[in-house]
Amino acid sequence: MIKFLDLHKINQQYRSEIDLAIKKILDSGWYIMGKELSTFEDKFANYCGTKYCIGVGNGLDALILILKAFKELGKLQDGDEVIVPANTYIASILAISQNNLTPILVEPNIDTCNIDSKEIEKHITSKTKAIMAVHLYGQVCDMDQINTIAKKHHLLVIEDSAQAHGATYKGKKTGNLGDASGFSFYPGKNLGALGDGGAVTTNNEELAKCIFALRNYGSQEKYVNKYKSINSRLDELQAAILNVKLKYLDNEIEARRKVALYYKDHIKNTKIILPTWENVENHVFHLFTIRTKNRKKLQEHLTENHIQTVIHYPTPPHQQEAYNQWNNLSFPITEQIHTEILSIPISPVMNEKDYAYICEIINQYE
Numbered sequence: 001m002i003k004f005l006d007l008h009k010i011n012q013q014y015r016s017e018i019d020l021a022i023k024k025i026l027d028s029g030w031y032i033m034g035k036e037l038s039t040f041e042d043k044f045a046n047y048c049g050t051k052y053c054i055g056v057g058n059g060l061d062a063l064i065l066i067l068k069a070f071k072e073l074g075k076l077q078d079g080d081e082v083i084v085p086a087n088t089y090i091a092s093i094l095a096i097s098q099n100n101l102t103p104i105l106v107e108p109n110i111d112t113c114n115i116d117s118k119e120i121e122k123h124i125t126s127k128t129k130a131i132m133a134v135h136l137y138g139q140v141c142d143m144d145q146i147n148t149i150a151k152k153h154h155l156l157v158i159e160d161s162a163q164a165h166g167a168t169y170k171g172k173k174t175g176n177l178g179d180a181s182g183f184s185f186y187p188g189k190n191l192g193a194l195g196d197g198g199a200v201t202t203n204n205e206e207l208a209k210c211i212f213a214l215r216n217y218g219s220q221e222k223y224v225n226k227y228k229s230i231n232s233r234l235d236e237l238q239a240a241i242l243n244v245k246l247k248y249l250d251n252e253i254e255a256r257r258k259v260a261l262y263y264k265d266h267i268k269n270t271k272i273i274l275p276t277w278e279n280v281e282n283h284v285f286h287l288f289t290i291r292t293k294n295r296k297k298l299q300e301h302l303t304e305n306h307i308q309t310v311i312h313y314p315t316p317p318h319q320q321e322a323y324n325q326w327n328n329l330s331f332p333i334t335e336q337i338h339t340e341i342l343s344i345p346i347s348p349v350m351n352e353k354d355y356a357y358i359c360e361i362i363n364q365y366e
Contacts, residue, residue, distance in 0.1 A: 002345055002354050004308040007187055009349045014244050021240035036239040043246055048175035050201040052208035055234030056215050059162040059184025062198040063095030066158055066180045069210040072227055080129040085115035087334040088134045090317050092160050105318060107333045111276045117145035130156035135164035135174055138286035139277055143169050143177045163286040165191040166253050175201035185242060190286050191249050193238040255348035256285040259355050263288060266359040287312055291340040298365055299342055305361045310343045
């Protein structure tokens with residue numbers, strides 16, 4: 001079976017360095033808020049081109065804390081509306097609703113699966129205060145248009161970069177394309193820890209100071225709590241592992257791009273709709289998603305031929321029980337994507353024999 005994502009093989013490449021990093025933490029006796037975290041925050045901020053990086057517990061917390069900080073700073077208040085793509089992973093929307101803000105769902109572009117920037121202004125009201133730009137599957141959104149709209153209407157721009165570490169848009173990396181950005185280091189991400197982890201990047205000093213406190217019980221000084229907040233800290237062990245893996249991220253992205261370009265050139269089956277991208281630098285191919293009318297049949301065909309696939313995501317947010325107030329709404333493009341999409345294997349440790357075989361089997365599908 002060709003695995004969808006062989007995490008063991010990916011991490012084994014760096015086993016000796018990871019072992020040393022873990023030993024270093026164990027020997028230090030310091031496991032939370034230490035040198036490895038501050039080193040990673042400096043390195044990841046430098047990588048993204050931002051002034052600040054704040055390590056947090058996971059990607060959802062990164063988004064929650066960004067919005068919470070903007071509320072603490074008076075930029076947002078309960079009931080404000082945040083525009084978000086209707087087809088995103090539910091974490092984007094959870095972050096909004098958990099801050100007592102109102103998610104406003106906007107259809108994606110059918111070709112890129114990112115929010116359709118041409119549809120955003122139709123949904124702006126007097127209550128709209130922010131746009132959450134989700135770089136889905138690893139491809140950067142149309143940030144020029146989004147930032148132009150935001151400037152015109154005095155809106156915040158928050159990037160959900162959970163799937164897009166290292167993607168570049170006109171010379172700038174994700175994490176540096178809006179007011180703030182949330183990242184996830186879940187093990188399956190392009191930059192993955194060996195457990196949960198996340199980070200916020202920003203150039204806003206006031207926001208960064210607020211989030212540094214918010215992630216640590218609302219405290220900027222031990223036992224002095226400025227805000228009512230949560231505990232969400234990227235621990236030393238995960239930070240040390242990320243310090244190892246960050247060095248190799250760009251090489252892994254190039255390996256993913258090689259697989260993606262091969263798929264683009266060699267999948268010829270007319271029943272398959274391939275993803276599109278304007279520029280390969282805009283996409284880091286966290287996922288390679290194809291679409292077809294009879295997804296179940298295609299998935300069974302691939303499984304029978306020992307190719308593992310995953311559906312990202314079978315049920316759109318507006319059809320989830322958690323948001324049953326939206327269950328009667330219709331988002332045709334979102335629903336089409338969620339019905340047709342199938343993720344095929346892509347990773348930096350695949351060999352040409354494997355991805356050539358995948359193309360062959362997809363081309364045989366009838």
